[in-house]
Amino acid sequence: xxxxxxxxxxxxxxxxxxxxxxxxxxxxxxxxxxxxxxxxxxxxxxxxxxxxxxxxxxxxxxxxxxxxxxxxxxxxxxxxxxxxxxxxxxxxxxxxxxxxxxxxxxxxx
Amino acid sequence: xxxxxxxxxxxxxxxxxxxxxxxxxxxxxxxxxxxxxxxxxxxxxxxxxxxxxxxxxxxxxxxxxxxxxxxxxxxxxxxxxxxxxxxxxxxxxxxxxxxxxxxxxxxxxxxxxxxxxxxxxxxxxxxxxxxxxxxxxxxxxxxxxxxxxxxxxxxxxxxxxxxxxxxxxxxxxxxxxxxxxxxxxxxxxxxxxxxxxxxxxxxxxxxxxxxxxxxxxxxxxxxxxxxxxxxxxxxxxxxxxxxxxxxxxxxxxxxxxxxxxxxxxxxxxxxxxxxxxxxxxxxxxxxxxxxxxxxxxxxxxxxxxxxxxxxxxxxxxxxxxxxxxxxxxxxxxxxxxxxxxxxxxxxxxxxxxxxxxxxxxxxxxxxxxxxxxxxxxxxxxxxxxxxxxxxxxxxxxxxxxxxxxxxxxxxxxxxxxxxxxxxxxxxxxxxxxxxxxxxxxxxxxxxxxxxxxxxxxxxxxxxxxxxxxxxxxxxxxxxxxxxxxxxxxxxxxxxxxxxxxxxxxxxxxxxxxxxxxxxxxxxxxxxxxxxxxxxxxxxxxxxxxxxxxxxxxxxxxxxxxxxxxxxxxxxxxxxxxxxxxxxxxxxxxxxxxxxxxxxxxxxxxxxxxxxxxxxxxxxxxxxxxxxxxxxxxxxxxxxxxxxxxxxxxxxxxxxxxxxxxxxxxxxxxxxxxxxxxxxxxxxxxxxxxxxxxxxxxxxxxxxxxxxxxxxxxxxxxxxxxxxxxxxxxxxxxxxxxxxxxxxxxxxxxxxxxxxxxxxxxxxxxxxxxxxxxxxxxxxxxxxxxxxxxxxxxxxxxxxxxxxxxxxxxxxxxxxxxxxxxxxxxxxxxxxxxxxxxxxxxxxxxxxxxxxxxxxxxxxxxxxxxxxxxxxxxxxxxxxxxxxxxxx
Numbered sequence: 001x002x003x004x005x006x007x008x009x010x011x012x013x014x015x016x017x018x019x020x021x022x023x024x025x026x027x028x029x030x031x032x033x034x035x036x037x038x039x040x041x042x043x044x045x046x047x048x049x050x051x052x053x054x055x056x057x058x059x060x061x062x063x064x065x066x067x068x069x070x071x072x073x074x075x076x077x078x079x080x081x082x083x084x085x086x087x088x089x090x091x092x093x094x095x096x097x098x099x100x101x102x103x104x105x106x107x108x109x
Numbered sequence: 110x111x112x113x114x115x116x117x118x119x120x121x122x123x124x125x126x127x128x129x130x131x132x133x134x135x136x137x138x139x140x141x142x143x144x145x146x147x148x149x150x151x152x153x154x155x156x157x158x159x160x161x162x163x164x165x166x167x168x169x170x171x172x173x174x175x176x177x178x179x180x181x182x183x184x185x186x187x188x189x190x191x192x193x194x195x196x197x198x199x200x201x202x203x204x205x206x207x208x209x210x211x212x213x214x215x216x217x218x219x220x221x222x223x224x225x226x227x228x229x230x231x232x233x234x235x236x237x238x239x240x241x242x243x244x245x246x247x248x249x250x251x252x253x254x255x256x257x258x259x260x261x262x263x264x265x266x267x268x269x270x271x272x273x274x275x276x277x278x279x280x281x282x283x284x285x286x287x288x289x290x291x292x293x294x295x296x297x298x299x300x301x302x303x304x305x306x307x308x309x310x311x312x313x314x315x316x317x318x319x320x321x322x323x324x325x326x327x328x329x330x331x332x333x334x335x336x337x338x339x340x341x342x343x344x345x346x347x348x349x350x351x352x353x354x355x356x357x358x359x360x361x362x363x364x365x366x367x368x369x370x371x372x373x374x375x376x377x378x379x380x381x382x383x384x385x386x387x388x389x390x391x392x393x394x395x396x397x398x399x400x401x402x403x404x405x406x407x408x409x410x411x412x413x414x415x416x417x418x419x420x421x422x423x424x425x426x427x428x429x430x431x432x433x434x435x436x437x438x439x440x441x442x443x444x445x446x447x448x449x450x451x452x453x454x455x456x457x458x459x460x461x462x463x464x465x466x467x468x469x470x471x472x473x474x475x476x477x478x479x480x481x482x483x484x485x486x487x488x489x490x491x492x493x494x495x496x497x498x499x500x501x502x503x504x505x506x507x508x509x510x511x512x513x514x515x516x517x518x519x520x521x522x523x524x525x526x527x528x529x530x531x532x533x534x535x536x537x538x539x540x541x542x543x544x545x546x547x548x549x550x551x552x553x554x555x556x557x558x559x560x561x562x563x564x565x566x567x568x569x570x571x572x573x574x575x576x577x578x579x580x581x582x583x584x585x586x587x588x589x590x591x592x593x594x595x596x597x598x599x600x601x602x603x604x605x606x607x608x609x610x611x612x613x614x615x616x617x618x619x620x621x622x623x624x625x626x627x628x629x630x631x632x633x634x635x636x637x638x639x640x641x642x643x644x645x646x647x648x649x650x651x652x653x654x655x656x657x658x659x660x661x662x663x664x665x666x667x668x669x670x671x672x673x674x675x676x677x678x679x680x681x682x683x684x685x686x687x688x689x690x691x692x693x694x695x696x697x698x699x700x701x702x703x704x705x706x707x708x709x710x711x712x713x714x715x716x717x718x719x720x721x722x723x724x725x726x727x728x729x730x731x732x733x734x735x736x737x738x739x740x741x742x743x744x745x746x747x748x749x750x751x752x753x754x755x756x757x758x759x760x761x762x763x764x765x766x767x768x769x770x771x772x773x774x775x776x777x778x779x780x781x782x783x784x785x786x787x788x789x790x791x792x793x794x795x796x797x798x799x800x801x802x803x804x805x806x807x808x809x810x811x812x813x814x815x816x817x818x819x820x821x822x823x824x825x826x827x828x829x830x831x832x833x834x835x836x837x838x839x840x841x842x843x844x845x846x847x848x849x850x851x852x853x854x855x856x857x858x859x860x861x862x863x864x865x866x867x868x869x870x871x872x873x874x875x876x877x878x879x880x881x882x883x884x885x886x887x888x889x890x891x892x893x894x895x896x897x898x899x900x901x902x903x904x905x906x907x908x909x910x911x912x913x914x915x916x917x918x919x920x921x922x923x924x925x926x927x928x929x930x931x932x933x934x935x936x937x938x939x940x941x942x943x944x945x946x947x948x949x950x951x952x953x954x955x956x957x958x959x960x961x962x963x964x965x966x967x968x969x970x971x972x973x974x975x976x977x978x979x980x981x982x983x984x985x986x987x988x989x990x991x992x993x994x995x996x
Contacts, residue, residue, distance in 0.1 A: 027132065028139035047155040050133065054164040075139075076132045 011044070011052050012061075013095055016080065016088040019062060024077035027053060053078060061087050129161045175517065183522035193494065194526070197487040200884050201530035204476075204483035205573055206537030207877065211476045212569050213542045215469050217373065217558045218462055221565070224367040226306025227403075228455035232410055234259075234400040234417065238447050247450065249458065250274070250396035253389060255424070259400070262416040266408045270401035271298035271383040274460075275375040283339075284350040292335065294353075295370050295377035296386045296398065302330075302364075304403045311336070312347040312362030320382040323390050328382065329358040333366040335378035356385070371401070371454075374461025374558060399458055402451055410451045421449045431782050433699065468870050471947055475628060475877045478621040480577070482881050485614040485621075486888040487526070488581040492611055493895040516587065523582025524574075531574040548869055584610060608899070612928045615892050619932025619969070620939065622885040626965035627940035629871075629878035631947065631954055634961070636871035638953040639864055645758075645797030645806070646690065647726040650681075651856040652824040652834065653689040656841070657849045661816045664718065668737060671718065673844045674824060679833045681825040684721040685814060688821050691859040695800050698810060699779035700788075702765055712761055712808035713799045716741065716815065722756075722794055724825045732756070732772040732792035741812035742778045742786035750784060754813065756792035761808040778810075788812075802863045803952050823856075830855050870950065882968070886976040889929070893980035897921055897987075904984055905992035914985045921984045922977060929973055933966060 018033045019025060025033065030053075031044045056062045061084035064076050080088070133154070140150040154160075187194040222228040235249040253271075260269045273296035280289045299320030307314060310333050319326045331339075331346065340346045350359050358381065370377030389395040404413050425445060432441065452458070502515060546558050656670065671683040688694040698714040719735045722728075735756070742753035755778075762771045772793050777785035796806035814820070826833050834853050841848050861868075897904070904917055912920075944956035954961065 026135065026139065028136045028143075032143070046136070046153055047160055050129075050136075050160050051163045051167055054167045058167055073135060073138065074131060075135050076128075 010095065011048065012056060013088070013091045014042075015052065015056065016061065016084055016091065019078060019080045020085065020088055024065070024067075024079040026075045026077045030078070056084070060084075125165055126161065129164050130157070133157050133160060175514065176521065179518050179521040180525065182518070183525045186522055187525060190494065193490050196887060197490050198526055198530045198533070200483045200486050200887065201527065201577065202533035202537060203880055204480040204884075205527075205530055205534030205570070205577065206541065207534075207880065208473075208476045208480050208573060209534055209538035209570055210542040210545065211469075211473045213538060214545060214558075215473055216565055216569075218465055218469060219373075219456055221373075222455045223305070223371065223457050224365070229453075230403060231305075231454045232402040232404075232451040233454040233458045234402055235450050235452055236421070236447060237450060239443050247452075248396075249399050249452070251398060251400045252393055252396045253383075253398075254391065254393045255420075256398075256400060258420050258424075259417050262420045263413055264416075265405065266416070267405055267413040268300050268304040268401075268403040269298075270301045270304055270403060271296065271398045272301060272371045272401050273297065273383065273386065273398040275370050275372050275377050280353070281379075282352040284352075292378040293376060294379040294381055295372075296383045297380050298383045301380075301401070304401075305368075307365050307368055310363040310365050311344055312360075314362050314364065315380065315382055320384050323384050324387045326382045326385060327356055327358045328361045330380040331360055331363045332369055332376070332378050332380070333364055334369060334376065336363045339378075358385075371399070371457050372459035372461070373457045374459045401454065414449060414451050417449045421447075433779060434783055464866060467946075468866055468950060471628070471950070472870070472873055472877075475625055475874055478625050479877050479881050479884070480573075481580075482618050482621050482625075482884045482888070484577055484580040485618040486884050486891070487523075488584060489611050489614050489888055489891050491523075491581065492584075492614075493891055520578065520582050523578045527574040527578045527582075530577075531570055535570055545869070545873065548865075548872065608896070611892050611895065612925075615888060615925070616928050616932035616935070618885050618888050619929050620936035622881045623933050623936035623965050623969050624940045624943075625874070625881040626878050626968055627937060627961070628943075628947065629874035630961055630964050631944075631951055631956065632867070632870040632874045634954045635950070635952045636864070636867045639802055639867050642798075642802065642953075644860075645727055645795050648691075648856040648860050650826045650828070650830050651725070652822075652826060652830040652837075653692075653852075653854050653856050653859075654822045654824060654834075654837065654850050655819060655852040656822060657819050657851065658845075659818075659847050661818045663816050664737060664814050667814070667817070667820050668718065670841060670844065670848060671720075671822065673840050674822060674837055677833060677836050677840050679827050679836070681827055682720060682724045683825070684724040684823050685718040685820045686721060686823060687716045687814070687817075689823065689854075689856060689859060690725075690797060690799060691802065691856075691863060693800055700765070700810065701777040701779065701785055703775075703777075712757075712764070712810045714810045714812060715799070716813065716817075717811050718814050721811070721823065722792075724823050725797070726825075727797050728795035730759070730793045730795060731770055732790070734792060735811075735813045739791075739813040741815060742780065742788040743815075744780050744784060744786060748781065748784060750780065750786035752787045752789065753778075754791045755788045756794055756811040757790055758794050758806070758809045758811075759796045760806045761810060762793065764808045802860070866950070867952070882972050885969070886972050889925075889973055889976040890980065893921070893925060893977055894983070896925065897980045897984045900984075901987055901992050904987050905989040908987060909989035909993070917984050917987075918981045921981065933969060937962060937966070 014034050015030055018030055018037075022033070027049055031046065031049055034042055034044050053062070053064070057064050057078070060081055062078045063081050064078050066074050067077050068074055134157075137147075137150050137154055140154075141147050223231070225231070233249055234251065235247040237245065237247045240246050256269065256271060263269055275293055275295045281292050282289055297315065299315045299317040302314035303316065309330075314330055315328070319328055329351070336342060336346065346360055347362065348359065350357050352358075364380065370380075383398070384390065386397065389397050402410070402413055404410055425447065429441065429444070432444075456462070505515060505518075656667075658666070667685050671685060674680060674683045687696065696714045697711045699711045717735065719737055719739075722734050735754070740751070740753045741755065743751050745751055755776075757771055759768075762768055765771070765776070766774065770793055771790045774790050776788050776790065778788050779785045792811075794811075797809070798804070799807055799809055824830070824833070824837065838850050838853075841850055900921065904920065907917060907920065941956055941962075948956065
């Protein structure tokens with residue numbers, strides 16, 4: 001079951017995480033990875049993936065390069081930069097902190 | 110947004126769109142490959158176009174957005190403090206304008222290369238020598254017989270090219286017209302155009318075949334400029350004729366656009382074959398052209414120079430035989446050490462270039478100093494402004510702006526300022542550069558310089574704007590970018606560092622400023638000394654006129670013409686001489702005194718008519734003037750010496766007679782090798798300047814004039830000398846049709862011409878000195894004002910505690926006085942060190958004179974005081990109650 005709008009605000013974090021493990025990946029593969037790893041619970045809006053990728057590329061978190069597939073088609077694949085790696089660590093701990101805090105509130109309230 | 114930026118964006122946009130489309134298409138294809146339904150995949154992806162727009166905006170905007178917003182923000186910042194911005198921009202504009210103008214001049218005279226095929230492979234030949242004062246120098250004028258010999262020796266290793274000195278104002282009559290008009294012409298050898306790789310704009314150019322028989326090639330080439338100006342670019346000009354003197358020339362072609370001869374400073378209208386300058390062709394020693402050398406492919410300049418040197422050395426040895434047998438050995442040795450050199454001449458070769466190279470470079474250096482002062486000013490103003498900016502910057506850092514972003518912000522602001530200043534400065538330059546060129550000439554002989562605004566000018570202005578931006582913007586930018594938000598937001602950013610920067614800038618400013626004042630002072634007193642130097646004759650109301658009789662005429666003939674001239678109303682007296690004083694023509698004779706060894710410094714000589722000293726107002730101390738019938742010492746046809754008479758000046762008496770009255774004494778004048786004729790001194794006159802205003806008075810020997818074809822009349826008038834000129838011309842034409850008057854000049858023109866360089870240096874350096882002083886005053890005022898603002902709490906407390914006004918003022922000024930003095934000492938030391946470079950341009954002024962050093966100090970201290978008064982008043986008027994409450 002997919003959760004609508006569940007990715008609000010956390011798409012960047014997920015992209016960074018995925019790329020930290022299995023870069024370089026192209027847009028479609030990033031999308032499917034997120035869906036598979038979340039057990040099909042998280043769905044990536046295809047329309048919002050690319051602007052997000054391009055925004056992250058502009059701010060220097062990821063780096064896009066063109067590669068050619070065996071069948072001759074060109075693919076744009078993305079890779080993590082050093083800054084992206086730092087950002088990932090920061091965002092990850094922030095996310096964990098927030099999640100723990102929210103958990104705590106839910107539990108104690 | 111500039112148009113270049115637009116184009117770049119357009120270009121980028123198209124590529125961006127293509128890439129974005131490709132990426133999205135590959136996404137869908139990938140999906141299909143993984144087994145998704147194509148229709149479904151496309152629907153799921155949504156509108157490719159809108160995604161593309163979104164992504165493109167992200168990519169483009171972040172790239173451009175920051176720049177544009179910085180520019181807008183920077184502009185708003187500038188507008189927010191109009192007074193400061195205007196002061197900064199105006200001082201920068203003035204400095205950039207002056208720099209650009211100086212660059213345009215230097216470019217026109219020294220840098221811009223001739224518009225020919227291989228300017229870097231062009232050389233002019235020159236001959237070195239050591240002058241009488243022991244300075245090494247060279248001359249680059251050659252005579253035709255030596256050219257022929259050199260050409261034979263060099264053979265096919267190089268093209269040797271004759272390029273005559275551009276002759277001013279030859280009178281020509283164009284076939285269709287009846288009126289005389291004047292044109293500038295240059296005699297060139299037939300191989301000049303082919304060797305320079307020039308192609309005709311119309312018709313044909315000269316070839317070696319046009320330059321073989323003396324007087325046999327009456328053809329001419331027009332310059333493109335003259336063709337446009339005089340003939341309206343009519344192609345019918347080919348084949349038409351013009352008359353010059355007695356010769357009729359046919360116009361056969363037009364030179365390419367841009368080629369105006371080989372001399373920066375003059376522009377040739379007509380090019381004629383060198384062999385058409387018939388008279389000097391067979392006269393050794395009659396030097397009238399520069400010798401250009403264009404080595405053939407694969408031949409080095411040295412390989413051309415060597416055969417020339419061989420020919421030169423052989424002639425030198427031959428000529429040595431004409432030296433008197435008792436010539437001292439050092440003179441002979443120095444003579445034999447002379448040699449031929451080849452000078453690179455990619456930028457042409459001219460007198461103007463030689464004479465103004467150093468002055469122009471010095472002016473350029475002054476201009477750069479002024480520019481630096483302006484930069485320091487703007488830097489100081491920006492730094493002072495930064496108190497307010499520090500909080501803003503801290504806020505930016507606090508909300509996550511990176512260091513580069515802040516640097517970009519400040520630099521863009523500086524760049525805006527520099528751009529506006531450059532635009533204004535370029536306007537100023539285009540107005541001022543022609544004025545400076547106009548200052549380079551006397552009315553009769555204009556300097557004609559092409560001040561083209563080519564890519565070099567644009568590159569220079571742009572480069573200057575960029576450099577200036579870095580100079581005044583970078584330090585504040587780095588300081589701004591390294592703010593610590595915590596510090597600044599608390600209001601505690603270390604103000605000492607800022608004051609230190611301002612002090613360094615202030616000290617530098619003072620140093621540069623006093624350097625400019627110092628140099629300007631030297632040039633001004635040089636000009637004053639030169640203007641006030643005693644001439645020994647009166648140059649005002651004196652007209653000099655050359656007269657050509659078509660054949661050699663005796664003194665009696667010339668005296669008759671002089672009588673006619675004297676009969677003209679308004680004329681007081683008339684005499685003749687070989688040439689006017691200060692015209693730079695010279696003649697030296699060797700004299701012997703019984704019992705004296707041969708003199709190294711032989712005196713100047715000049716042949717003059719009766720009445721010469723009265724006309725020139727040269728005082729007669731003893732003896733008499735020449736009379737008709739007096740003869741100079743000379744040789745008869747069998748080379749037997751015949752006695753004659755002469756008149757000498759005070760310097761002559763000092764040199765040869767220990768300053769005693771020489772009237773009645775006898776000297777021997779050397780007429781040919783080892784043959785001298787006796788001369789009795791019949792007159793003793795006051796010293797008069799002969800050749801050069803900058804020379805001390807020289808021993809001079811006047812002899813009675815002999816037969817001459819050309820003579821110079823000195824006409825003393827009662828009133829305005831130029832008003833009489835037309836009447837003189839008429840009087841002579843009515844008397845003798847075969848006597849032609851030309852080159853009518855007031856004697857004062859020679860004076861002005863000789864002081865031109867000094868006048869230019871004095872006027873321009875004073876201008877720069879005033880600008881530098883203004884800028885420095887503004888800078889000092891700004892720093893003091895800031896310092897009062899910064900210390901106002903402390904001052905307030907002191908006043909509250911009962912400090913007297915003088916103590917307050919002392920408190921504020923004390924620190925800066927040290928900075929100013931440090932700058933002054935530094936600048937003066939630099940000035941005295943650089944002095945060597947300008948010493949040759951000075952006249953009777955020494956760098957270490959007390960007045961040279963004291964005047965700039967006094968001027969600068971006075972200015973500093975004036976600039977300090979307003980801030981001092983502000984400091985004294987601080988109301989303790991108010992300042993203390995404001996905190």
